[in-house]
Amino acid sequence: MTLLAFARGPALQAALLIMIAGIFWRLAGIFLLPPRAQHAAPRHSLAGRIGGGALMIVSRFIPHHTFWPRVAMSVVLSTTFHLGLAIILLGGAPHILLIHQVTGLTWPGLPKGLIVISSGLTLASMIVLLIRRITHPVLRMLSTVDDYLSWLLVFLPVLTGILLAGETIGGYGTLLALHILSVELMMVWLPFGKLMHGALVFAGRWGMGMNFARKGAAT
């Protein structure tokens, strides 16, 4: 069995199954804890609270005006990185193909040039984010193995992806196998570390939005 066949077959299956099981495990482990009933009279109706939850999912992408001078760097970098990643993931034709194969959903892809530019921006922003993480006193103190591992496991697919798109070093087959394997590594790690925020971010914002709408608190 070639590396590529392994990556596309058993490794893909194992990684996906581990990821799915892990995500559900973690979600169940969080959401099946005893919920805290809220008996106080809410300031807003249920509809208002749902609106608050939905709004916060969107509004927390951009910080309040007053925070900007202090967090502009962080916001710009991470937005670039996340947006770039989303463009690559959802716009790259081979990715759409894989999603189509797994889920049956499909949509038109973006030109490869755009994907390459996005990959470049993503890669660059990730490197700067890493440098920041290492040099900024707050980030250095907060960072754990999880942060660096998660960074690496996202960086590798982007790197191998950009090499694959450029087809500069190594053969397409090898690069493709490495690219797929690196994604699979990331998938395996996803439920257990900070990468899980991809799912938790929506739950967190939703919950906070609902809660703050209930209290009429500032969002």
Place this chain on the structure above:
Amino acid sequence: MTDFTYLPDEGLVDALIMEIADLLRRLIEHGEAGSTVLLRLPLSPSRLTLDHCLGQGEIAVLLDAAGRSTIRETSFPGVWWTTHADDTGRVIAMLIEVAFVPHIVRADIDDVARGCQRLPGATNAARRARRTVA
């Protein structure tokens, strides 16, 4: 293939035109002949485009050796479109040559010498041939 609304390799044609221009400059400045091979380029549908761009010149040479070849000057003097085919007509080489006269057109000195030896007997040979036919 002719109903293509968009030729995917037009960029390649542009690149080739640039290269040919470069070869022409070298020919003018240093008298250096050059050529570029077309057959192994992924040009499939738009070789026609390149042909169309270069156009037809004043001179064409027909070579009938181990196979049949045409060496045709394009509308740009010094730029020759050379196609070598085998004896079944299959194209085995295709290249753009940039030269005052393509190398293969020039007679080889050994061939000339051999011909020179043969020449005095040419009339006898021709008579012999006529007799055989008669």
Place this chain on the structure above:
Amino acid sequence: MSSDAKAAAPPAEVPNAGQVAAAVRGFIADIGPTVALALSSCVHCGRCAEACQFYVQTGDPRYTPIHKVEPFRRAYEREVGPFAFAYRLLGLAPKITPDELARWQELIYDSCNMCGRCSLICPMGIDIAELVERARHGMFAAGLAAADFLGVLAEKEHATGSPFGLVRSQFEDMLHAVGRDHGVVMNVDKGTADIVPTVSSIDVKMYPASMAAIAKVLNHMGASWTFRTDGFDADNVSLTAGDRAGQRKITLGIVKAALACDANTVVMPECGHSFTEMRWEAANAFGEALPFRVLQITELIAEGLSVGRIRVNKVPHSATYHDACQLSRRGGATAAPRVILEALGVELHEMEDAGATNWCCGGGGGVALIKRAQPLMDKAFEIKQRQIEVTGVATIYTSCSGCRQTLEHGGKARNWNKTVASLLELVADNLKD
């Protein structure tokens, strides 16, 4: 009130193993999905630091809000997280050591106002202020609540219902004395009443006029009201100290008092944390929706103004308004004070970041009661000072006695010519006859 406390702040003592175990139990005791989600979500982006006055003013990374709940997170991952067994097995979240717990006392108490600015910036939607409140449960359970005024007051409150150990008869005498001093009729311990106002122990000790002011306003409204000495001091120092049992005792005391006189409204004093506790948590402690409304005094006045039950004279002058975090950002009572100021014809010069993103005075979350936190608090206060100075006004109104005290204290230390005043008292002094 600081003059009353005798105990000096002892340094954080290294706890024993039993205390650490108690802390862990305190951390995990009321774990639920919201807290679990919050503790699972942090991506270590560090933005919360930029929202926190203690970090902004000192540049010390330890004051990063999410870092303050690190022992809490570790306890969660290790004891009750989805992968707790793996965390224990592989030592991924090492056991909290006594040393660490001692070091974290300063971070969980001294350097957090629970102001919730960090909760406002967190891209993951983690309510860090809420996490700190819960982390304090663990610290308190371990006997590691910041030991000086905060700890002492909380202990007394738990035992007697009042941080200063005042008993019902003392309340009653005091109220009548205040009534006499200010020439206002005081209703105390009536059998039935629609409105039951409460006070903060800061009012009792520092601002007795504000108790008279409440009475004036309620009398002006012609309301049926009464102070209840069995549910009187809403301060709830226990909440900020992390004493869940004490917190519950105070809260339920007020609920019972209001129920006893069939009240339809409980009015919370000019105080931050007591409002959020009563408004949002009392019903949970009670176990069902409360049969009465909980209003902060500014909400009651704003409502009275809008329906014409309260009429005030215009007193045009320039002033700024300091939002108490728990009332404005956290409690949703941001509009009420502004409605009142407008009715009074006060020309309001808002500070930068007023309302939703205001900066805490520095004393919130019980920090004002921790003596050793004083230098840190002063640092935080500098932001407020700067912002107030920019407005160019001489008067600062606020609706929180805690903020009022902190602002006055900070001003005094800087020889300020600014006046810090209560919005309630301003209203009480300018009621139309």
Place this chain on the structure above:
Amino acid sequence: MDDRETMTETLCAMLARRGFGRRSLLQFAIAMTSSLALPPSVAPVMAANLAKAKRRSVIWLSFQECTGCLETLLRSSSPTIDSLIFDFISLDYQEALMAAAGDAAERTLREAVAANKGQYLLAIDGSIPIKDGGVYSLTGGRSNVEMLAEIATNARAVLAIGTCAAYGGIPKAYPNPTGAVGVDDLVSGKPIVNIPGCPPVPEVLSGVLVHFISFGRLPDLDDRKRPLAYFGTTIHDQCYRRPFYDQGKFAKSFDDAGARQGWCLFELGCKGPTTHNACASLKWNGGASFPIESGHGCLGCSEPDFWDAGGFYTPLAGGSPPGWRNAGIAAAVGVAAGAAAALAARGRAASARHKAGPSPEETP
């Protein structure tokens, strides 16, 4: 003229004898340099070298094969200018082509080996079965393994022609009942040139032979011992549909609008990106076309284990996902484990509450 004389006659003399001038040789050299991707300026040098060169003995052994490779090479080259190359090699042993049979054939082989010891080129097509002592393919009672070992010993170089000889090919496909392997797995200490393909592009063999004859050495090889000139790039790199790939324009079926527009066949399973070969430029059937130009994706036939590398119509970017059923089971397992963790957590929290006293959440 007997064989011995033929072997010593130069190509130039032979061509002159047959009425061809230097131009023919140059024409041929141009075609060959073009095929070998050498600069056109090398053509005159190659022509001059060829003029002085001598014939080479080639011994061709067929093992576990289908004769498709030989068919392709013969059919494409017999009437063409490449046939010149056949004038220039002495194909001393080829079972399918030679008149001799049986003992006579075996004798021919022995003589050819003896006469050209250390000089002949050994061409192999077909894989070599090594299971059970190699009994699955015998010639004159001798196993392929045995013959290969013996004849390769005295060869100047070994040419493994076709995917079977190069990598084991289809006989090696799962479950590989005969234990088929390629030449490279058995022969060591000899230069080996792999010319994979099922069948291989005939011009590649011509190119390798001409290179060897005119320059006296084998062309540059890649890490899989394939001539770089032909296998240095992928089909994808040379594909005229490549721009569509770059633009993200893909045919979704063989008869949709995209397919008619000549869009990229990547999503229909084309293995062009992982396949190294010269099809896209040299093409097939006299340069008429190649599979992608004819509307079908590349099968990747010149790559090792191409038969087992997933379906021909499975896109490269795709894989074999676990399926909804398995995903559902994984999710259920996850939920169960998570629920168990939550249950354990509830227990721990309750015991913590019990030890710590009443909580504000409890009803009075």
